[in-house]
Amino acid sequence: MSTLTPPSDLRHRDSGADRRMWWGLAVLTLPVLLVSMDFSVLYLAIPAITDALTPTASEQLWILDIYGFLIAGLLITMGNVGDRVGRRRILLAGATLFGVASVIAAFAPNAAILIAARALMGVGGATLMPSSLSLIANMFPNARDRAKAIGVWTAAFAGGSAIGPVIGGVLLHHFWWGSVFLINVPVLAVLFIAGPRLVPEYRAPDAARFDVVGVVLSMMGILPLVYAVKTMASDGLTVGVAGIGVFGVVLLALFLAHQCRATAPLLDLALFRNPQFSAAVSVALVGMMALGGMSYLTGVYLQSVRGFDVLSAALAGLPMAVAVAVFSIGASRVVAAMGLRSAFVGSVLLAAVGNLGLLALTMSSPLWVYLVFTSIAGIGYGIQFSVVSDVVVGSVPVERSGAASGISETSFELGTAMGLALLGSLATLVFRENSQGWTFEDTLGDTLHRAGEMGSGGDELVSAARVAFVDGMHAASLAAVIALGILAVVLTFVMRKRPADGVRHEDTTRA
Structure with missing residues (x-):
């Protein structure tokens, strides 16, 4: 039996969502904020965790990665589970698991327990993202309201990733490493109290076998x-x-x-016959690849080449995060003014310009160069990621939006992994090839550490390694520009038509 929103809650849906639905949206952004924040919060906490728990190199890798692995592997599955058992129900169940796992992680006595807790957080996180996005499709059937709501959702996701290192730095300055996990508990408490009151339940009427x-x-x-x-x-x-x-x-x-x-497939391959859906998934994949590579390489550049401490480097990333957040929320206005295809193509080109600007970064370039071009890229990413989510959710019937959002979010996760792998590997290859006769370690950080052990004799090695890293970053940035440029050309030809209501092809007013 479908547990749809009662008619009394639908009274304003034809002309726009009522205030209660916007408060419900605010509640839905809470788990998204936490899930994305927990991707990046360990960037600052891992040295303290290493000192406290003494994990092996392999265990340290799993502490960082198991969370993302399980989220990427379970998004499609959990999107389908939410469609069938109830999206609010799976949201609250996932939040419970996420909260319990956060407490276990905070007080983990050894690396093995912390890895297991992070794995449970990944399972919980995989339920939170598709269920929250698909509930937006149910709560905001009006195309204009839905686009605004998805912009807010995207801004929360991008903002969580950006502020994770900053929050982590502040907490670690005052408390022990476990505090970066305990911060999840009060936020989830708000979700448990307000969620059942403000967020409607929905599950698909389809009773087909799982x-x-x-x-x-x-x-x-x-x-x-x-x-x-x-x-x-x-x-x-x-x-x-x-x-x-x-x-x-x-x-x-x-x-x-x-x-x-x-x-009753998990992945409806017929969705990819829709050129807008396929284009949106491609933008998620390539866009996150470029953003992931940019974030990783510029983070190393700011710290290991320019000498900023970790918190200062995180603060330097805030302008881009603000740009992403602001233009995620305003993406619906951009689409209304320019049209879907022009907004998509323009946002991809802005991201390409931002990546191209990284070629101007040198050993002594002023910080404003970094701030300006990463902010330009942030404008592009904010628009495109918001429109991606809107197109994906709007391309399917409301009862399948959980599964569809799982596809887009899996593309985001795989795109990030590809950015670190492909662009990171290209940067490393150039780094090693431009060694100027020196023998470099695997990373710039390891090379600088070895140079420090050499005393004054390592100054030339430090200079050569930093120059080689900047060369590698330039090569990776150029590759990202080429990939984004090709994507913009493809989008120009593929996305020739825009549906009458903005995105969704069918009548979304369901009672």
Whole structure:
């Protein structure tokens, strides 16, 4: 039985959402903010965790990565589960798991317990993202209201990722490392109190059998592939890692073949016949690849090349975060003024210009160069990611929006992993090739550490390593510009028509 919003709550839907729905949206941004913040909050906390728990190098990698692995592997599955058992129900269940796991992580006595807690946080996080986005489709069927709401949702996600290191730095300055996890608890308490009052329940009326085989194949395909991509980014390509990646690709191929035959598939391949849906997923993939590579490389540049401390480097990233947040919320106005295709293409080109500006960064360039061009890129990313979510959610019937949002968010996660792997690997390759006769370590940080042990004799090594890293960053930035430029050309030809209501093709007023 479908548990749709009662008619009394629909009284303003034809002319726009009422105040209660906007308060409900504010509640839905809370878990999204936490999920994205917990991706980046450990960037500052990991040294303190290393001192307290003494993890091995492998354990440290898993502390950082297991959270993202499980989110990427479970997004599609949890989107479908929410469609079937109830989106608000799965949202609150996921929040419960996320909160409990956060407390366990905060007081973990050893690395193994912390890894397990981070894994549970990943499972919980995978339920929070698609359920919150798909509930927006149910709460805001009016195209204009929905676009604004998704802009707010996107801004919360981008903002959480940006402020994670800043919040982490402030907490670590005053408290122990576990405080970066405990901050989740009061925020989730607000969700538990306000969620049942302000967020309507919805589940799809479709009672078709759940695709258990599809769940297994998708996880066995996505998890090894994401692991291989991330490992290549940090350790380079090896036979074992390549084998894991190939295994993931094969399982994903089997998953797609199974989806073609399944009566109630997890992944509706027919969605990709819609050129706007396919274009949106491509933008999510390529856009996050460029953003992930930019964030990683410029973070190293600010700290290891220019000498900023970690908190100062995080603060330097705030202008871009503000740009992303502001233009995520304003993306609907940009689309209304320019049209969907022009907004998409223009936002991708802005991101390309921002990445192109990184070529102006040198060993001594003023900080404003970094701030200006990353902010330009932030404007582009804010528009495109908001429009991606709107197009994806609006391209499907409301009862399938959870599954569709799982596809887009999986593309975001895979895009980030690809950015770290492909662009990070390219930067590392150039870094090593431009060694000027010196023998570099695997990373700039390790090379600088070895130079420090050499005393005054390591000054030339420091200078050569920093120049080589900037060369690698330039090469990666140029590659991102080329990828974004190609994407802009493809979008120009693919997205020739805009649906009458902005995005959704069918009547979304459901009672």
